[in-house]
Amino acid sequence: MTRTPPANRxxxxxLATINDVYDGAQHAASAGLEVHASMLxxxxxxxxxxxxxxxxxxxRAISIPCHAWFEPPSTPPDEVLPKxx
Numbered sequence: 086m087t088r089t090p091p092a093n094r095x096x097x098x099x100l101a102t103i104n105d106v107y108d109g110a111q112h113a114a115s116a117g118l119e120v121h122a123s124m125l126x127x128x129x130x131x132x133x134x135x136x137x138x139x140x141x142x143x144x145r146a147i148s149i150p151c152h153a154w155f156e157p158p159s160t161p162p163d164e165v166l167p168k169x170x
Contacts, residue, residue, distance in 0.1 A: 092131020095143075095154035100129050102147045118146060128154075 091097035103125070107114040115122040120139075127133040135143065140151040 089126075089130040090160075091129055091158045093154055094156035094158055095135070095140075095149055096129040096131055097158045097160070098149045098153055099125065099143070099147075102149075103129075106147075118143075 091100050103109060103111060103114040107117060111122050111125060114120075115125055118125075124133070124139075128135060134154055137151075140149075140154060143149045144151055
């Protein structure tokens with residue numbers, strides 16, 4: 086979906102869900118979750134935090150706890166993506 090490593094635990098869980106459930110297809114995830122594709126990218130990259138309404142929706146829809154958006158990712162960014170040569 087994206088080459089940007091997840092910026093927080095919520096983004097990490099969202100990216101894992103997109104990869105596992107939707108086979109990495111951002112537009113399929115967007116349609117399935119009824120959330121705009123660019124919003125999914127912004128949430129994963131940490132460019133935006135979800136509103137309370139969005140956080141509660143994602144908690145109910147795909148079990149991402151609301152507090153996860155404020156926790157650091159469990160995997161350091163260096164280990165998520167290989168470094169460019």
